[in-house]
Each structure stands twice: as C-alpha cells, then as structure tokens.
Amino acid sequence: MGNTAGKRGYLWLPRLCKALTHQDLLKTNLCKWCDSTPPACEEKVCYSNCNLNSYCEDPYEICVAIWRQDNESIRISTLCHNPHRPIENLMVPNYNTSHCIMTHQPSEEGIIYICGCVDEQECNDKLIFENHTNGDKEVIPVAAISLLPPLLVAVMITVIFYLCRTQKQRKRTKAWGGKPGQSPALLEAGRSAEREEKLSVLMDESPTSTNPTCASSRPAELLPIELDEMVGKGQFAEVWRAKLSHSRSGQYETVAVKIFPCEEYSSWKNESQIFTDTSLKHDSVLRFLTAEDRGTGPRREYWLITAYHSRGNLKDYLSRHILSWMDLQKMAGSLVSGVAHLHSDYTLPFGSKVQEQPCVDTMRDIVLHGRGRPEIPSSWLVHQGMHFLCDTITECWDHDPEARLTAHCVAERFNLMAQMDCDDILNNNTDNEASKTASPGGEHQDSDGSRNMQ
Numbered sequence: 001m002g003n004t005a006g007k008r009g010y011l012w013l014p015r016l017c018k019a020l021t022h023q024d025l026l027k028t029n030l031c032k033w034c035d036s037t038p039p040a041c042e043e044k045v046c047y048s049n050c051n052l053n054s055y056c057e058d059p060y061e062i063c064v065a066i067w068r069q070d071n072e073s074i075r076i077s078t079l080c081h082n083p084h085r086p087i088e089n090l091m092v093p094n095y096n097t098s099h100c101i102m103t104h105q106p107s108e109e110g111i112i113y114i115c116g117c118v119d120e121q122e123c124n125d126k127l128i129f130e131n132h133t134n135g136d137k138e139v140i141p142v143a144a145i146s147l148l149p150p151l152l153v154a155v156m157i158t159v160i161f162y163l164c165r166t167q168k169q170r171k172r173t174k175a176w177g178g179k180p181g182q183s184p185a186l187l188e189a190g191r192s193a194e195r196e197e198k199l200s201v202l203m204d205e206s207p208t209s210t211n212p213t214c215a216s217s218r219p220a221e222l223l224p225i226e227l228d229e230m231v232g233k234g235q236f237a238e239v240w241r242a243k244l245s246h247s248r249s250g251q252y253e254t255v256a257v258k259i260f261p262c263e264e265y266s267s268w269k270n271e272s273q274i275f276t277d278t279s280l281k282h283d284s285v286l287r288f289l290t291a292e293d294r295g296t297g298p299r300r301e302y303w304l305i306t307a308y309h310s311r312g313n314l315k316d317y318l319s320r321h322i323l324s325w326m327d328l329q330k331m332a333g334s335l336v337s338g339v340a341h342l343h344s345d346y347t348l349p350f351g352s353k354v355q356e357q358p359c360v361d362t363m364r365d366i367v368l369h370g371r372g373r374p375e376i377p378s379s380w381l382v383h384q385g386m387h388f389l390c391d392t393i394t395e396c397w398d399h400d401p402e403a404r405l406t407a408h409c410v411a412e413r414f415n416l417m418a419q420m421d422c423d424d425i426l427n428n429n430t431d432n433e434a435s436k437t438a439s440p441g442g443e444h445q446d447s448d449g450s451r452n453m454q
C-alpha cells in the first residue's frame, strides 16, 4: 500500500493540531488506520484489531479495510482512501454506507476482500461478511432451480398415487356395497370369510408388499383391535389374543395378533406375503385377516392378524393331552390335508437328539448324514390304526426323496384310515413307559392310566 505511507498517522491528535481546522474535522471521516493486523472474528463479523486511527485529510476520503488471506495468515489493512482512485488496482465497491461490508475481489495472490464506509467513526473496524457469501447468493438460486424439477416430479407422483388409490378404494367400496370411507373389513359383522377376502385384496394393493425398509408401509385403514394378553412368542414376534370390534353390531371377534418389532420388518413382510397368497387358503391353514403397519418411530410395529386358536400350538397341546384314536385321526388328518394343500414337507421331531430350536447344520448331520429318524415305540404298533399310521409316517421318511410318499398320497391314506374299524381308546397295551414316548410331544404325559396313549 505505497500510497498510504505519507498519510500514516499514529494518533489523531497531532494530525488534528497540525493540519485540520475544526470545520474540516466535522466533514472528514475518522478511520482505523493500520498497515497489517490480524483480525478477530466471530461468525460473519470480524474486527480489524487495529489500535490506531486518524481523521482523513480530505472530506471525500472514506474509511477502507482490505482483507488479505494466503495459506499462512490473514492480515487486515485499514486506511483513509479516495474512492475515485483504485487501491491495489481495485476500486472500492458500495462505500456509501456506514457499515463496512466486505466484498470478495478477484486476485491471483490469495483471497482479497475489500470494504469502504463513511459517516461513522472507525466504521472500517467492524468488517461484515454478509457476502462471504457472494458464493452463497449464487448457490441459492442455482440449488433452487436444480431442485425444482425433481420436487415437482415427486409432488406429481404423490398426487397421482393418491388419486389412483382413492379411486380404487372408491370402486372397491362400491363393489362391496359399503359407504365410501367405511372400513371394508367392518361392513358386515359375522361375514368374516367375505371380510377376509376384502382384507387380502387390501393387502395385495397396499404398499406393504413392495416396501424395502422398516420405515414406510401403511395400509389404508387399521382395524379396531384391542390387545388382551400375550399368548406366545416365536423367534421373531410376540403373539397376542385380541378383540376385533365389529362396528355395526357392537360385538367383537377374538383374533390373534402377531406383533413384529421394527427390526423384524423383513420377517413380517415375508410372512404377510405368504399369507396374502390366496392359493394358500384352506380350512386347515391358519385364517389370515390382514397385515398392518402400526405406530411411529421407535414404537413402530408390524402386525399380522389371524384367526385365534385357543388351544395354542400343537407341540404344547400334545405334551399336555392324551389323544384318543378319533382325536388323533382328526388332528393328524387335518394336519395332513393342510400340508397336502401347501405341497410342503413336515419338520421331523427328533426328541432328545436335538435341542428346542435345532439349527440346520445339526439336523443335516442327524438326518442326512446319519440317516437318523425318530423312534416309533413298538407298543404303538399294537393298535391297527396306529400301525397303519406309523407305516405311512415311516414311508414319508425314506432316505430316497423319490420313494417318499407325497402329501396327497398321505391324505389318501388318511381317507383309508377313516374307514378302518379301530378302537377309539389307545390303551390296549399297559406299558406306561412306552406310553410316555408315545406322545409326539414326548416330554410329559398325564398319569391317568385309563387314557394313556400306547
């Protein structure tokens, strides 16, 4: 800043006495005046850190601050300057203001900002960086312009999706003879089969079946359900007994609600997709009502609502009850027809050889490599029907998959079994030990001798 050297004054008083009249003082600006000081900054405002000032010599001179920044330091120069002349080859921009607003200047020697101000004492001490920001000002419209098209597309997709959905719902409600907006599930109390179908349709069309994360699916309407008590717990979810209200009649139906926590979203999704497959419906397959996405944030839960079976699961039931031949036939027959319908295989019980939840590797070792099969106590075979049943079971376990009975074949055998004239009571053998292992559950048996299964 060669042109500033002659004007340098360290205190304003000597210059005042020497050069300026009182009249002049009223008209000239009092400015900070240091060659090079390190600034002190807070947010968008910096202070020059200059301890010196001076009245400008000429009334048209303004206070100026120059910010120079290179890789090593930031230095501030403050001075009085005639704004009609360049300083450092630069003209001072926008100086008719009492605030020193820093403006970025093109430079090959690092970063330079400059500001000019008038009418306020030492106005070049406080350096305002609103336009640090020069960049920001350009970024905002650019960002707005680039974001606008995707935003518009997103809004349009949402509107179209919403319209399609409400249109479909209106059509469906009309087809079912209900009022618009009324839950299709609750149109008719007692018509649960019909409701089941409607809800399955709802599932098919809801985003639940395509949603990839824990965060998004919502069916159109949640069923009015009140949870009663937890009745079981599997690997992924809790199962609750619950009341489903029928709005018209004021009555309720007991249902089972399987509640998956947020992190088990994929298990819920898999299971609900299987259930919504209409070809799966069968009297011997658990009746499915609907799947729901409930709650928000950490309390988000995924529900599967099905028919409620008060006797719980088969394993627990068998471990606590002794079946009559008729019961056995009925239960096994229902199981077989369900499996035949699903065209899938049973999981084999292996009692003491594996733990409660055997892993695939353990089962592979025992069944595939070791060719192990559950033991069938000889005492069971005394009963003609049981003999026939056990033969059927054994054929299902053949090591050669091709030789195994198909589920349909097993269902046929059950038809034949029903025609057999067998004792209903399975106690024609008195071997109590045998009767204990006779239960497919195997763990414990009632000690009531008159009804021991053998």
Ligand SMILES: Nc1ncnc2c1ncn2[C@@H]1O[C@H](COP(=O)(O)OP(=O)(O)OP(=O)(O)O)[C@@H](O)[C@H]1O
Pocket (backbone or CB within 6 Å): 231, 232, 233, 234, 235, 236, 237, 238, 239, 256, 258, 286, 306, 307, 308, 309, 310, 311, 312, 313
């Ligand atoms: N519809 C239902 N009615 C009555 N009780 C049920 C019903 N569904 C499940 N339960 C009870 O809840 C328990 C847990 O069921 P869930 O379906 O979660 O697990 P699972 O099928 O036994 O095993 P997994 O965790 O491998 O799915 C069952 O063992 C049963 O006692």
